[in-house]
Amino acid sequence: MNTKKITVATAWLDGCSGCHMSFLDMDQRLVELAQWIDIVYSPLVDTKELPKTVDVGILEGSISSEDDLKKAREFRQHCKLLISLGDCAVTGNVPALRNQFKLADVFNRAYHENVTLQPQIPTCDVPTLRVPVKPIHGEVAVDVFIPGCPPPADAIWYVLSELIAGRMPNSSAVTRFGA
Amino acid sequence: MAQPAPLSTVRVVTLTIDDRDFSAREDETIIEVCRENNIPIPSLCHLDGLSIWGGCRLCMVELEGQTRLFAACSTRVTEGMRIQTQSERLRSYRHTILELLFAERHHVCAVCVSNGHCELQWLAQKCGVDHVRVPYRQAAYPVDSSHEMFRIDHNRCILCTRCVRVCDEIEGAHTWDIMGRGTDCRVISDLAQPWGDSTNCTSCGKCVQVCPTGALVKQGTSVGEMVKDQHFLPILARRRHAQ
Numbered sequence: 011m012n013t014k015k016i017t018v019a020t021a022w023l024d025g026c027s028g029c030h031m032s033f034l035d036m037d038q039r040l041v042e043l044a045q046w047i048d049i050v051y052s053p054l055v056d057t058k059e060l061p062k063t064v065d066v067g068i069l070e071g072s073i074s075s076e077d078d079l080k081k082a083r084e085f086r087q088h089c090k091l092l093i094s095l096g097d098c099a100v101t102g103n104v105p106a107l108r109n110q111f112k113l114a115d116v117f118n119r120a121y122h123e124n125v126t127l128q129p130q131i132p133t134c135d136v137p138t139l140r141v142p143v144k145p146i147h148g149e150v151a152v153d154v155f156i157p158g159c160p161p162p163a164d165a166i167w168y169v170l171s172e173l174i175a176g177r178m179p180n181s182s183a184v185t186r187f188g189a
Numbered sequence: 190m191a192q193p194a195p196l197s198t199v200r201v202v203t204l205t206i207d208d209r210d211f212s213a214r215e216d217e218t219i220i221e222v223c224r225e226n227n228i229p230i231p232s233l234c235h236l237d238g239l240s241i242w243g244g245c246r247l248c249m250v251e252l253e254g255q256t257r258l259f260a261a262c263s264t265r266v267t268e269g270m271r272i273q274t275q276s277e278r279l280r281s282y283r284h285t286i287l288e289l290l291f292a293e294r295h296h297v298c299a300v301c302v303s304n305g306h307c308e309l310q311w312l313a314q315k316c317g318v319d320h321v322r323v324p325y326r327q328a329a330y331p332v333d334s335s336h337e338m339f340r341i342d343h344n345r346c347i348l349c350t351r352c353v354r355v356c357d358e359i360e361g362a363h364t365w366d367i368m369g370r371g372t373d374c375r376v377i378s379d380l381a382q383p384w385g386d387s388t389n390c391t392s393c394g395k396c397v398q399v400c401p402t403g404a405l406v407k408q409g410t411s412v413g414e415m416v417k418d419q420h421f422l423p424i425l426a427r428r429r430h431a432q
Contacts, residue, residue, distance in 0.1 A: 094320065097298070097299050100319070100320050101291070101297075101320070101321065101325075102325060103297060103299055104297065104299060104300060106297075106325070106327075107295070107297065107300075109325075109327040110295070110327070110329035111329075142325075142327050144324075145320070145321075147320060147322075148324065152320070155319040155320040156319075157319050157320070159298070159299030180317065181319045182313075182314050182315075182316075182317040182318070182319050185314075186298075186310060186311075186313065186314035187291075187296075187298040187299075187310055187313060187314075188297075188298025188299045188301065188304045188305070188310060
């Protein structure tokens, strides 16, 4: 029966991983979900590369760096349906709070003012930060939005179940900004 | 306690709302009749007990025979009026108004003391706003924590003026008012002085209770802790009118 499972890829951009934790909070329903979907790429699995074509992409976190933007574009390109999961992805939320300040001041606050040992601004192996921080749909088209900080496991379950059943979910029935 | 209504010569009119028949006093507004009959109409500036403002435009309704929309809070019922409170056009306008409110200032629900008790947040969910299509303005507004009991965060203010009206009309202090235009518009205490320096603020907290969002809050509250209580308002409003 499981010849044609729905493939799902997930990633977190500028988020706290809380939305992925909420995904895991579906608990025993994950077993049921596994009958219908295959997670082909995610921080939760070991695959290193996003497959060429994925049915559903789920992005957590806002677009705050060049790396976030690159991942969001990759997801849009490779996923037939793209979901913004959680307030950071949907609104910018906490990461976007830095938009009120100059980037130099944010760096200074994080790497000098609050640091006692070897204060320095990291330059190696870190992606360049973008200004302003944007929600995912500020850069690429998004098909389904699941607000919440984090969205409750029940909301994620509802949205995925509806999509599996071939229906377009109404997220507002189960979650809201800040939920 | 409610005062007995004086015998009046106010006429009763008949009208239809969403194709259902109703009768109402001719001095009532559309929103009052809808609220009495449990017909949901979204609104953020209207509050029972305060004067009419008509600023948020969320309560717009369609009247048969008219092409323009009418604010239910500032339109009185008339004989034979045929009102539609739900239509695709109204849903679309309400949706857009809410999106613009979220885009205008920083309403970061996840880190708001009013999270879970906010009328803006609740209405957004009710009206199916699960994202904001326009870019966020990203403008920073001040936070005034100078008052020893309360705080105002202009980033979360939607300029409904409930605070201005309750302070003037119910408390009688008129500490609050409005200053500036467009995106510079904000509520001010006294002559745009820090709230804590206000000499006529009575610290009654009525403004805090009527504020629909997390703009006016009690000091010392944490995320989700600011629960508002507006029960005092209709009682005090009736007593004021009875005087």
